[in-house]
Amino acid sequence: MRKSKLGLDFDKVDKAKGFAKQIADGVQQFVNKHTTVAVERTLCRLLGIDGVDVHDVPLPNVVVNQIQEAGLLSQGVVYYLGNAILETGLKPQKIAEKIANGELDITRLPIHSNEEIHKAIAPYVDQTMERINRNVARRNQYLKEIGEGPKPYIYVIVATGNIFEDVVQAQAAARQGADIIAVIRTTGQSLLDYVPYGATTEGFGGTYATQENFKIMRKALDEVGEEVGRYIRLCNYCSGLCMPEIAAMGALERLDVMLNDALYGILFRDINPQRTLVDQFFSRVINGYAGVIINTGEDNYLTTADAFEEAHTVLASDLINEQLALLAGIPEEQMGLGHAFEMDPEMKNGFLYELAQAQMTREIFPNAPLKYMPPTKFMTGNVFKGHIQDALFNMISIWTGQGLQLLGMMTEAIHTPFMSDRYLAIENARYIFNNMRDLGDEVTFKEGGIISERAKLVLDNAYNLLEAMAEEGLFDTLEKGLFAGIKRSKVGGKGLAGVSQINEKFYFNPFIPRMLQK
Helix, strand or coil: CCCCCCCCCCCCCCCCCCHHHHHHHHHHHCCCCCCEEEHHHHHHCCCCCCCEEECEEEHHHHHHHHHCCCCCCHHCCCHHHHHHHHHCCCCCHHHHHHHCCCCCCCCCCCCCCCHHHHHHHHHHHHHHHHHHHHHHHHHHHHHHHHCCCCCCEEEEEEECCCHHHHHHHHHHHHHCCCCCCEEEECHHHHHCCCCCCCCCCCCCCCCCCCCCHHHHHHHHHHHHHHHHHCCEEEECCCCCCHHCCCHHHHHCCCCCCEEEECCCHHHHHHCCCHHHHHHHHHHHHHHCCCEEECCCCHHHHHCCCCCCCCHHHHHHHHHHHHEEEHHHHHHHHHHHHHHHHHCCCCCHHHHHHHHHHHHHHHHHHHCCEEEEECCCCCCCHHHHHHHHHHHHHHHHHHHHCCEEEECCCCCCCCCCCHHHHHHHHHHHHHHHHCCCCCCHHHHHCCCCCCHHHHHHHHHHHHHHHHHHHHHCCCHHHHHCCCCCCCCCCCCEEEEEEHEEECCCCCCCCCHHHHHCCC
């Protein structure tokens, strides 16, 4: 029987999860009938297509554009690539190169039977599955041989814009005690409908997410991990218009953590809801199979909304993200569901409310490696106060058993952190985590007190919100602005032109059934 230090009503939690499942099931009915240009480009990548044409257009885009322009996206790129393999005897990469050179139109070739096409594509599916399996085995081997740091994992960012400078900073952070290195993406990449190619040295506010950059950083973190005797996890961002493509690149290059939220792009980047919800499913199937921990983005709600008044929207989103992730085959142990330490520091008893939220989230999702975000909204540039705010945040994390601790920087409101700022943040966290390691096991909460009553109120409000959303369905809820106070039309936003209803007579995605079987 589950026990709650906060006195939570787990029957109510289960009913709230039931509403979230109803919402997720409604989304999945739509997802199962649709594909997108990003999903099809992902399939190209998983079948071995990479590189760019003479105009620097990625070859997966070139192939999918040919099919889309012929009005045949509904039949899927795998169908036409498999058929082209049979007709030409070429591998997918060579077929893509011929399309790019204007030498081949795969939509005009004589058509073979579905059975023959499936058989032709199977060896390339097998090769990719084996490559991802080897990556999973390699990660597990590292974890067995050299181990990793204790939870909460100390998670820091690098964001120079230059992948080679990022390597220097990442290795320094690992030596200082970091367990996860997140390479922040350059500003605006989530709105690019293609993935840049090769190693990059120029970015704004971050570094381009490319497969070559993933490979460079993975190698660097393996080297420093062997040096310090601790596996260092690599994180990037599979969100935006190329969500599943970046998930595939991460699986191929052994990333360990991915920002992968179902609602973030809709709410905060105005990406079309249909596009996002189809893309998130395939991206999560890939991440689930590759052993990648997904991070969701609920912390973003609290950078715009009030953390006290809108705390229930964070829990509601966590519950929806959990159910969508389960449908994509992601185990609870890979769900870095998000929340944040964003109460106004001038609020009386704000620390108690933060503690209530963190403990409640831990109790509702006992197996998830929760992603806990630091204070940002009320960081003022006063580095001394900021360091204290981060210390209070670290205290709650160790107290409530969070999983992934994104360290706050005392210079948060001033500049991208120097290595010295990162060192102080890691030192702060390690000091508190060590000195308060077992505090959570020693402390109980007062029945009827501020903390327990606050947690119950947030749960009640989330329950009521999810009940209303389950009745409306997610698409209608988003259109009416009932969730997070932001209205998003089902036919509005960026990327809608890239969505297509599938033709079930021809369409198939060979990776989804294979990856969901595991």
